[in-house]
Every structure is written in structure tokens, then in C-alpha cells.
Amino acid sequence: MAQLSDGTKIRLTSGDEVIVSEHIGGGGQGDVYKVSLNGKEYALKWYANGDIISSIEFRKNLKRNIEAGSPSPKFLWPLYLTEEMYGSYGYVMELAPAGYEDFSKFLLAKVRFGSVAACVESALNIVEAFRDLHGEGYSYQDINNGSFFIDATTGDVRICDTDNVAPNRENLGVAGRQRFMAPEIVRNISRPDKYSDYFSLAVILFMLFHIWHPLEGRRFDNFPCMTEHVELKLYGKEPLFIFDPGIDLNRPHDTSNASRFWKRYPKFFRDVFCKAFSQESIRIDSADDLDRISRCRVDENIWRAALVNLRSCLVKCPSCGADVFLDMGFGTTCYNGKCGNRILKTLTLFFLGGKYRVPVYPGVEIRKCMVDGTSTDRSTVVGCISVNPQKKDMVGLKNCDSKPWQRVLNDGSCRIIEPGRSSQILPGDEIRFDHGSSCKVLG
Amino acid sequence: MSEQIGDNGWYDDVKIDRKKVVLFFVIDTSGSMCGKKIETVNDAMRGVIPEVKRISNDNVDAEIYIAVMQFDNSAVWITSEPQKADDFDWSDLSARVYGGTNLIDACYKLEEKLSKSNKNGFMVNASASSTYAPIIILMSDGYPNGYPNDKSYEHVIDDLKKIGWFKAAMKAAIAIGDDAQKDVLSYFTGSMETVLEAHNPEALRSVIQFVTVTSTQIGTKSSDVSKKHVDEVVSKQGELIENIKNKYQFSNDADSDQDLW
Numbered sequence: 256m257a258q259l260s261d262g263t264k265i266r267l268t269s270g271d272e273v274i275v276s277e278h279i280g281g282g283g284q285g286d287v288y289k290v291s292l293n294g295k296e297y298a299l300k301w302y303a304n305g306d307i308i309s310s311i312e313f314r315k316n317l318k319r320n321i322e323a324g325s326p327s328p329k330f331l332w333p334l335y336l337t338e339e340m341y342g343s344y345g346y347v348m349e350l351a352p353a354g355y356e357d358f359s360k361f362l363l364a365k366v367r368f369g370s371v372a373a374c375v376e377s378a379l380n381i382v383e384a385f386r387d388l389h390g391e392g393y394s395y396q397d398i399n400n401g402s403f404f405i406d407a408t409t410g411d412v413r414i415c416d417t418d419n420v421a422p423n424r425e426n427l428g429v430a431g432r433q434r435f436m437a438p439e440i441v442r443n444i445s446r447p448d449k450y451s452d453y454f455s456l457a458v459i460l461f462m463l464f465h466i467w468h469p470l471e472g473r474r475f476d477n478f479p480c481m482t483e484h485v486e487l488k489l490y491g492k493e494p495l496f497i498f499d500p501g502i503d504l505n506r507p508h509d510t511s512n513a514s515r516f517w518k519r520y521p522k523f524f525r526d527v528f529c530k531a532f533s534q535e536s537i538r539i540d541s542a543d544d545l546d547r548i549s550r551c552r553v554d555e556n557i558w559r560a561a562l563v564n565l566r567s568c569l570v571k572c573p574s575c576g577a578d579v580f581l582d583m584g585f586g587t588t589c590y591n592g593k594c595g596n597r598i599l600k601t602l603t604l605f606f607l608g609g610k611y612r613v614p615v616y617p618g619v620e621i622r623k624c625m626v627d628g629t630s631t632d633r634s635t636v637v638g639c640i641s642v643n644p645q646k647k648d649m650v651g652l653k654n655c656d657s658k659p660w661q662r663v664l665n666d667g668s669c670r671i672i673e674p675g676r677s678s679q680i681l682p683g684d685e686i687r688f689d690h691g692s693s694c695k696v697l698g
Numbered sequence: 699m700s701e702q703i704g705d706n707g708w709y710d711d712v713k714i715d716r717k718k719v720v721l722f723f724v725i726d727t728s729g730s731m732c733g734k735k736i737e738t739v740n741d742a743m744r745g746v747i748p749e750v751k752r753i754s755n756d757n758v759d760a761e762i763y764i765a766v767m768q769f770d771n772s773a774v775w776i777t778s779e780p781q782k783a784d785d786f787d788w789s790d791l792s793a794r795v796y797g798g799t800n801l802i803d804a805c806y807k808l809e810e811k812l813s814k815s816n817k818n819g820f821m822v823n824a825s826a827s828s829t830y831a832p833i834i835i836l837m838s839d840g841y842p843n844g845y846p847n848d849k850s851y852e853h854v855i856d857d858l859k860k861i862g863w864f865k866a867a868m869k870a871a872i873a874i875g876d877d878a879q880k881d882v883l884s885y886f887t888g889s890m891e892t893v894l895e896a897h898n899p900e901a902l903r904s905v906i907q908f909v910t911v912t913s914t915q916i917g918t919k920s921s922d923v924s925k926k927h928v929d930e931v932v933s934k935q936g937e938l939i940e941n942i943k944n945k946y947q948f949s950n951d952a953d954s955d956q957d958l959w
Binding site: 442 | 705706707708709711712713714715716717755756758759814821824825826827829830831862863866919920921922923924925926927928929930931932933934944
């Protein structure tokens with residue numbers, strides 16, 4: 256299939272016409288071009304893969320997705336279908352905004368996040384987009400390192416290659432690459448679905464935070480080279496998380512990025528990866544195991560809460576100014592080798608029965624979703640951990656919300672924290688918010 | 699904490715540990731390659747190397763290294779060891795006037811460098827952590843010395859096929875012109891489908907470009923998941939064959955069968 260030349264006109268089923276202006280990428284399924292439509296620039300994906308071109312189901316699904324619209328603005332969703340021309344067809348989508356970089360460039364260290372907070376924000380954006388997608392009854396089916404464009408400064412994301420998205424449990428032929436697919440897909444025991452998306456999503460998140468693959472440890476040294484059969488064994492038949500708490504046969508080398516980053520994250524966050532890649536969640540020997548792995552996989556809600564909590568733990572080392580994630584419930588050592596400052600264990604606020612956790616550390620913010628169990632708003636700041644200006648060693652909780660909060664002390668007595676005011680908090684205290692939500696202060 | 703400007707060294711010293719893929723070019727420089735053929739090979743190689751560099755640079759899974767051997771009366775490694783694609787520049791090869799086609803020596807020398815026991819081999823210290831299977835592209839316009847009566851080349855290729863790295867490698871061959879022996883080349887690659895013909899300079903340029911780019915794209919990525927049977931793998935060699943078929947589906951030849959050298 257020859258590439259489309261600049262200036263080629265492609266008719267859309269809507270009756271409009273796009274004009275090809277530049278070839279901007281290509282892959283196994285086809286090529287992507289910059290095109291103009293009524294004076295605005297878009298991207299055109301033009302198929303080169305014979306199986307896709309001849310699949311009536313694939314085209315029908317694409318049309319259905321266009322009609323349904325995108326489940327989230329984070330997806331570069333198909334907007335218009337083209338007519339069949341030159342022995343193929345394609346679809347038109349938005350271009351990734353200028354400055355958004357391919358996730359692969361982050362993995363190759365050609366681009367790095369402007370801040371650690373931007374990395375956490377990108378993870379939240381990815382997780383929320385997939386939550387929206389799955390919530391609409393779809394599965395993405397082929398999550399891999401080429402699926403994302405990320406703004407390194409803000410952590411905003413766009414998710415591309417959405418043409419394989421189909422109703423959950425429907426598969427239109429895509430099977431993906433072994434390194435990113437769930438073991439049940441690698442082994443071809445089942446077809447890609449929401450649960451295999453959960454696995455691939457965890458792989459992407461691990462790579463985002465560690466610049467390393469979660470299954471690639473010392474065990475890989477035992478094989479002379481990576482072949483298709485070795486991939487099947489290590490990603491499919493015998494997958495083993497490099498930091499599996501119970502099996503240490505696949506630990507990464509000490510100098511690897513995985514080893515370097517892993518210890519910088521709080522235990523609660525590392526535990527989510529341990530659960531996502533636990534043997535219960537990834538080991539599959541037959542179709543009988545599908546039910547188990549679907550129950551054990553970590554979904555977006557768990558990731559989202561963990562990431563919101565991770566963001567709450569991100570502070571500056573008071574000694575050297577480096578970014579440090581406070582290890583809630585433990586003391587924290589600054590990762591900066593030249594500093595090594597020890598930050599003592601802090602009190603922890605447990606919101607909504609422990610779903611959200613916030614270290615009692617000056618400057619840490621409280622978000623709306625933490626004080627209102629009905630809200631998913633993780634951006635609006637409703638409070639923060641403040642320092643008493645008269646007593647620098649006394650930290651408290653400041654109410655930045657519009658309604659008063661109630662502090663219930665150990666002895667049952669109450670204090671009202673009016674909007675704009677702060678109150679000291681002590682272990683055992685309970686803070687009650689509007690909507691009947693509350694948080695506990697634990698030591 | 700709303701103010702987070704700069705990563706404060708968070709990403710300092712990040713290591714990019716990509717797997718290595720060695721791309722071997724084994725090129726016939728016998729007398730019959732003199733003139734237009736070797737010029738075209740050189741020209742095509744100069745054209746495709748930047749493409750290989752781009753694939754290597756953009757690839758998260760693997761980094762490409764290049765090794766080049768030429769053979770005529772005997773075989774010689776042009777690269778003393780595989781060179782990073784990024785650091786590699788094509789040096790034009792010269793064909794040897796009246797030079798023979800010592801494919802046997804080429805196979806010996808290849809075997810030597812692929813052998814695990816050879817300390818000076820190209821694949822020492824390799825493991826699944828660090829290496830994908832190599833890619834080997836053989837180009838020839840003739841037939842081995844002594845062909846067709848002397849089939850000793852088959853024994854040498856048989857020995858080569860016992861080497862794990864060769865077995866695992868993705869292999870393709872380019873038969874240049876009418877005299878190239880496709881059966882010999884297919885004995886080397888393992889199938890007739892991975893032997894592409896080129897009967898004129900334009901076709902040769904195109905075939906070198908296609909085989910090099912396609913094989914490196916396939917060879918430098920994690921393999922595809924099978925859609926047919928449980929625990930079946932999609933062979934990269936099979937994927938290469940599929941790509942060749944798709945590209946040249948209307949003809950067994952990569953171009954017209956008229957020799958235009």
C-alpha cells in the first residue's frame with residue numbers, strides 16, 4: 256500500500272473532504288497524516304493492513320464509536336470516517352496538541368517531566384481516562400508505550416490509537432505485543448478485554464514511575480537472547496513481578512532504574528503494584544483462572560485513590576529541597592544521596608474510612624473528593640496542613656472550604672473550625688465535614 | 699504542595715537499558731558484482747542507514763547495532779565488532795575483479811562470530827535481558843564456488859544452523875540478477891519466501907530498503923501475540939514473510955525478471 260502523497264484529497268462519509276499535507280507517523284496498521292478540513296488541521300489515520308481494510312466489522316465498529324462520541328476529552332477519538340479510496344480507508348481525529356510528547360520519548364529519556372508532580376498528574380489523567388472508557392462499556396485492548404502523548408510540564412495527556420476500542424469482550428482482531436499484554440492474552444487463553452486492559456494499564460503506570468518494565472528482572476539473564484518463545488514464557492506462562500514480596504527470583508539489578516526509583520515511593524503505593532502484579536493477578540494456566548484474575552486485578556478506582564494519596568505525600572525535603580514522597584506511617588529518608596535527611600514519621604489523616612490518606616505535614620493540601628464521598632473532584636483545594644504562626648512546631652488543619660468543620664476530640668468535646676481558620680489536630684481526633692463525611696487523625 | 703517547579707534531580711542518572719539487536723549484512727563482492735551492482739548496493743546502503751538509525755533512536759524496546767561482512771575469494775568483516783547504528787556510517791565496498799564467491803568462508807566467519815564459545819564473538823555476554831535475536835541479510839548475485847557439483851556449502855550452512863543465534867535470527871536474502879542461485883540463498887535463510895529478487899538497480903535499491911527497514915522494525919520490537927492457538931508464538935520470521943507477501947503479492951519477484959544491469 257503506497258503512502259498518500261501531499262495534496263491528496265480524501266472524501267469523508269459526511270460529504271466533506273480532507274487534504275493531506277504531511278506524513279507524520281506510521282505503524283503496523285497504517286500511516287498517520289496531517290490533513291486540513293475546512294481550514295483546521297486534523298490527523299488522518301489511513302489503513303495499510305489488509306486484514307483491517309477487508310474487515311466489515313472493524314469499519315462498522317469505527318462508525319459506531321464515531322456516532323457514540325469520546326468517553327473522555329483525553330482520547331484522540333475518531334471523529335469522521337472516510338470513504339473507501341485507493342483500496343483503503345481511514346478516519347479523522349484531532350491532532351495531539353503542540354508540545355505533547357510521545358510517551359516513548361520519556362522512556363528513552365529524550366523528554367523528562369518538568370516536575371515529579373507532573374508525572375503523578377499524568378498518571379491520574381491516564382487512569383481517569385481509562386475509567387471513563389471502561390465506564391462506557393468499552394475496552395481499549397492494545398495499551399502500549401505508543402498509546403500516549405503527554406505534556407511534560409502539566410502532566411496532561413492524550414490517548415491515541417483508539418480505533419481498536421470496542422465494547423468490552425468484543426475483539427476485532429487486535430492482539431498487541433507480548434511485552435504489554437496480559438498473560439492470558441499472551442498465551443491466547445482469552446481475547447483482550449477490560450481486565451487485560453487493567454494489566455496493561457499497570458504496566459504503563461509502572462513504566463511511567465520507574466522507566467522500567469515490571470516483569471523484567473534477573474530471570475531474563477538465564478536465557479541467551481530474547482526470542483518469541485522466551486517472551487511467551489516470561490510474559491505469558493511464567494510472569495513474575497520483579498518486586499514480588501514472596502518470590503525474589505526476578506529482582507532487578509541494583510543499578511537498574513527499577514531499583515533506583517522503587518524505594519523512593521511510599522509503601523502504600525508500592526503495595527498497589529505488588530497487588531497489580533501478584534501471582535494471583537497474573538498467573539494463568541487455563542480459562543478456569545480467568546475469574547480469579549478478573550477479581551484480583553487493580554482497577555482504575557484503586558489506582559486513582561492511590562495516586563491522589565501519592566500526590567498528597569509529595570513534599571520538598573526541608574534540608575535540600577529535593578522532591579520527596581513521605582512514607583505515611585513511617586519515617587522517610589531523602590533519596591538525594593548528598594542529603595539523606597531523615598523526615599520523622601508524621602500523623603496521618605484518614606479520610607472516608609481510609610480511602611484517602613494525607614500526611615500531617617505543612618503545606619499538604621486537602622481536596623474536595625476527600626471530604627465529600629460523593630465527589631470525584633481531586634483538584635479543588637478545601638483545606639491544608641498549616642503551621643501555627645505563633646508556635647512553629649504546632650501543625651494544624653486549615654479549613655479553606657465554605658462551610659464549617661467540626662473537630663471532635665478524644666474526650667468527646669467539639670471545636671468548630673470556621674472557614675479560613677485552622678485548628679491543631681491530635682491523634683484520635685475526628686474531623687467531621689458536610690455530607691456526613693469525616694476523617695480520623697492517626698498516629 | 700502546589701508549587702513543584704523542576705524535578706530537582708529526580709530523573710538524573712536515569713539509565714536507558716534497551717535490548718541490543720545486531721543487524722548483519724553479508725554481502726557478495728565477487729567479480730560479477732563489479733560495476734553497477736556494487737555501486738547500487740553501496741548507494742542503497744547509504745540511503746537506508748539513516749532510516750535504521752531513526753528506527754533505533756525511536757525504539758523503546760531495542761537499539762540496533764550493525765555488523766558488515768563482504769565475501770569474494772574469502773570473507774572479511776568490515777566491522778571488527780557490531781557498531782551502534784547511531785555511530786555507523788556506510789563505507790563503500792569494492793567488488794574484487796575476477797573474485798570468486800566463497801560463501802563457505804562467509805558462513806565459517808559468521809559461525810565464528812555467532813558462536814557462544816568464542817570469546818571474540820559478537821554475542822558474548824548476551825542474554826534475554828540485553829539482546830533480541832539478530833537479523834541477517836545476505837546479498838549475492840552468483841553461486842558458491844564449485845556449484846552445482848560441489849554442495850559442500852550445504853554442510854557448512856547445516857553447521858551454522860546448529861548455532862543457537864543463527865537459528866533464532868531473522869534471515870532474509872537478496873538475489874541480485876539472473877545468475878543468483880535462489881536455492882542456495884533459500885538454503886541459508888530457511889525458505890524461498892525470504893529470498894527477494896532484484897533484476898535492475900532500481901529494484902535492488904528498493905529491495906534493500908524494504909528488507910532492511912521491515913526486518914529491523916520487526917526484529918527490534920516485542921513480538922506480536924498469537925490469535926490462533928494457546929501458547930503459540932507469532933514467529934518474527936513468519937511476520938517478515940507476511941510483510942514480503944503483502945509487498946510483493948502480485949509477483950514472486952520483487953521486480954520484472956528482465957536483467958537490466
